[in-house]
Amino acid sequence: MQNDTFLRALRREPTDYTPVWLMRQAGRYLPEYTRTRARAGSFMTLAQTPDLATEVTLQPLERYPLDAAILFSDILTVPDAMGLGLSFAEGEGPRFERTLRDDAAVASLDVPDMEKLRYVFDAVSSIKRALAGRVPLIGFAGSPFTLACYMIEGGGSEDYATVRTMAAARPDLLARIVDVNARAVAAYLREQIAAGADAVMIFDTWGGMLTAAAYRRYSLASMRAVLGALAADTATRAVPTIVFTKGGGGWLDEIAACGAAGVGLDWTVDLAQARARVGARVALQGNLDPLVLLTDPETVAREAIAVVEAAGPAPGHIFNLGHGIVPRTPPDNVAALVEAVHRASRRAR
Amino acid sequence: MQNDTFLRALRREPTDYTPVWLMRQAGRYLPEYTRTRARAGSFMTLAQTPDLATEVTLQPLERYPLDAAILFSDILTVPDAMGLGLSFAEGEGPRFERTLRDDAAVASLDVPDMEKLRYVFDAVSSIKRALAGRVPLIGFAGSPFTLACYMIEGGGSEDYATVRTMAAARPDLLARIVDVNARAVAAYLREQIAAGADAVMIFDTWGGMLTAAAYRRYSLASMRAVLGALAADTATRAVPTIVFTKGGGGWLDEIAACGAAGVGLDWTVDLAQARARVGARVALQGNLDPLVLLTDPETVAREAIAVVEAAGPAPGHIFNLGHGIVPRTPPDNVAALVEAVHRASRRAR
Numbered sequence: 001m002q003n004d005t006f007l008r009a010l011r012r013e014p015t016d017y018t019p020v021w022l023m024r025q026a027g028r029y030l031p032e033y034t035r036t037r038a039r040a041g042s043f044m045t046l047a048q049t050p051d052l053a054t055e056v057t058l059q060p061l062e063r064y065p066l067d068a069a070i071l072f073s074d075i076l077t078v079p080d081a082m083g084l085g086l087s088f089a090e091g092e093g094p095r096f097e098r099t100l101r102d103d104a105a106v107a108s109l110d111v112p113d114m115e116k117l118r119y120v121f122d123a124v125s126s127i128k129r130a131l132a133g134r135v136p137l138i139g140f141a142g143s144p145f146t147l148a149c150y151m152i153e154g155g156g157s158e159d160y161a162t163v164r165t166m167a168a169a170r171p172d173l174l175a176r177i178v179d180v181n182a183r184a185v186a187a188y189l190r191e192q193i194a195a196g197a198d199a200v201m202i203f204d205t206w207g208g209m210l211t212a213a214a215y216r217r218y219s220l221a222s223m224r225a226v227l228g229a230l231a232a233d234t235a236t237r238a239v240p241t242i243v244f245t246k247g248g249g250g251w252l253d254e255i256a257a258c259g260a261a262g263v264g265l266d267w268t269v270d271l272a273q274a275r276a277r278v279g280a281r282v283a284l285q286g287n288l289d290p291l292v293l294l295t296d297p298e299t300v301a302r303e304a305i306a307v308v309e310a311a312g313p314a315p316g317h318i319f320n321l322g323h324g325i326v327p328r329t330p331p332d333n334v335a336a337l338v339e340a341v342h343r344a345s346r347r348a349r
Numbered sequence: 350m351q352n353d354t355f356l357r358a359l360r361r362e363p364t365d366y367t368p369v370w371l372m373r374q375a376g377r378y379l380p381e382y383t384r385t386r387a388r389a390g391s392f393m394t395l396a397q398t399p400d401l402a403t404e405v406t407l408q409p410l411e412r413y414p415l416d417a418a419i420l421f422s423d424i425l426t427v428p429d430a431m432g433l434g435l436s437f438a439e440g441e442g443p444r445f446e447r448t449l450r451d452d453a454a455v456a457s458l459d460v461p462d463m464e465k466l467r468y469v470f471d472a473v474s475s476i477k478r479a480l481a482g483r484v485p486l487i488g489f490a491g492s493p494f495t496l497a498c499y500m501i502e503g504g505g506s507e508d509y510a511t512v513r514t515m516a517a518a519r520p521d522l523l524a525r526i527v528d529v530n531a532r533a534v535a536a537y538l539r540e541q542i543a544a545g546a547d548a549v550m551i552f553d554t555w556g557g558m559l560t561a562a563a564y565r566r567y568s569l570a571s572m573r574a575v576l577g578a579l580a581a582d583t584a585t586r587a588v589p590t591i592v593f594t595k596g597g598g599g600w601l602d603e604i605a606a607c608g609a610a611g612v613g614l615d616w617t618v619d620l621a622q623a624r625a626r627v628g629a630r631v632a633l634q635g636n637l638d639p640l641v642l643l644t645d646p647e648t649v650a651r652e653a654i655a656v657v658e659a660a661g662p663a664p665g666h667i668f669n670l671g672h673g674i675v676p677r678t679p680p681d682n683v684a685a686l687v688e689a690v691h692r693a694s695r696r697a698r
Contacts, residue, residue, distance in 0.1 A: 268561060303517050
């Protein structure tokens with residue numbers, strides 16, 4: 001590996017500077033992405049064609065000296081492989097043909113045959129070859145609970161009312177869904193690692209809207225099950241893991257004890273306080289407000305440096321946003337961000 | 350006062366049972382509210398006509414043995430009185446004719462003449478007379494920052510991008526807006542207290558989407574300024590205050606030190622942990638997930654009792670939801686909630 005700064009920071013080893021990568025770094029804010037996406041015709045074709053997924057995964061690395069690549073894919077590949085029928089209508093979010101709301105639908109749910117997700121593992125292998133050891137490749141999956149949200153609602157939702165009422169009124173149903181999802185996510189990440197992923201991240205986008213008790217039971221416990229399965233397997237235990245619960249700042253102590261090497265923080269978390277709370281237990285990843293990237297290069301640099309300073313001198317900080325890059329981000333602001341993080345952190349060492 | 354349980358709990362004095370009121374307890378889930386609203390013709394007419402505001406404020410108290418009434422009004426009355434031109438289009442959220450996005454607009458902002466808000470204070474007086482000492486009346490205002498969100502965006506927003514970018518790129522503009530708002534909110538609450546409000550609450554609906562640093566600077570500091578103004582005035586200092594930052598669970602220690610008698614908690618906060626963290630410093634108000642009210646009376650009772658138990662035996666818990674009642678709530682579930690809280694907490698004493 002020519003640049004393993006990201007992996008060393010994730011293991012809380014000293015590094016010459018703070019490594020940086022950005023959630024959704026391959027995406028719509030890049031004109032070259034939009035062109036590839038148009039050529040593909042649909043988002044699903046882009047995600048399901050290893051050559052195209054490789055092309056867009058590498059695009060941000062051609063522009064910026066980022067310290068990691070992340071597989072271009074979608075968290076909903078897993079429930080799609082479970083037979084729920086995923087589609088992305090133009091200008092709308094994801095939709096499933098079938099939802100999981102009653103006993104019969106939930107009873108028939110099972111871990112999918114990983115061969116149905118071969119296109120993802122082929123993309124991982126293809127990206128690894130294209131990277132040729134420049135930087136590590138991060139694989140990822142949605143958290144068992146976040147996948148359950150889409151599977152139950154049949155798509156995105158403003159308040160996930162069906163999920164939240166199910167958590168209170170039918171805990172048995174929700175428990176079974178996240179249990180199946182946890183086994184599916186563990187198998188999915190295992191195959192991504194077998195195909196070459198150097199680290200894996202679990203995105204828990206919606207755990208933060210649960211009550212604390214429901215978060216523990218349905219989201220955190222199922223992520224712990226995934227991490228436990230990876231840790232118990234000699235083929236995967238050496239690969240570092242990151243968990244990210246958006247809105248999970250209030251539960252940081254418990255999240256930091258879940259078994260992951262790193263914990264992602266959204267932009268509402270005080271990074272200095274977070275480091276003081278978790279000590280040297282885990283690496284911390286984050287946490288610039290992604291909307292700062294809508295301002296100007298000077299503001300971006302100033303705010304990014306404030307995050308580097310909040311992280312402090314202890315090893316184990318990976319710079320990132322507190323959520324994904326928004327599509328209307330000017331690409332020049334991303335350049336200013338990466339440059340400021342590298343420069344300021346190098347100087348502080 | 351025939352029933353001062355709410356006020357005693359807010360002062361952390363022992364009570365025979367846990368008092369309960371519900372955010373948006375006067376609202377669209379009640380058929381009698383919908384009828385009055387239809388008679389009024391518009392939401393603004395309803396809020397601006399003291400007789401009608403009195404009628405809807407008392408409706409939930411006729412149905413349920415609630416321990417407090419809350420003024421029927423809207424947080425946006427204040428920026429409306431500042432001349433921003435508030436309207437509510439049917440089926441949409443609030444809209445302002447004018448927004449605050451540049452130096453000139455912000456420079457011209459000033460604390461409004463409180464006579465423009467006389468209809469609110471008249472409603473407070475009218476409700477007090479109608480209550481005739483049955484239960485306390487809660488007055489309220491939006492937090493200076495939450496008001497700023499609507500004033501800057503011109504209405505509600507999915508991500509408040511203009512506000513969040515202003516916080517990073519033009520901190521001087523945002524600081525001036527929240528400063529004017531803090532003086533306006535202090536004057537507004539002072540007049541509500543003069544008209545008879547027995548307690549006042551500050552609703553900080555959007556502070557939780559800020560970075561920790563921006564929350565301290567723009568939301569928490571301005572709420573502290575409001576509370577400080579009320580505490581410095583002999584006419585208002587005896588009236589207890591509550592602050593509620595939705596999504597503020599991660600900053601609980603700082604919020605609990607802001608000078609309010611009580612702190613509202615959204616449903617994501619672990620109430621037992623919150624009590625352990627703040628000790629006897631403040632009363633805690635909350636925090637059932639409002640969507641639990643969409644289930645059935647048995648589930649509602651079970652989940653409500655879990656909140657009562659999480660609050661523990663120490664004085665100073667006011668039962669509430671973690672956010673407002675949603676319109677499709679079945680009224681019978683609210684009856685089950687109030688009954689369960691009163692019964693379980695009485696038994697636990």
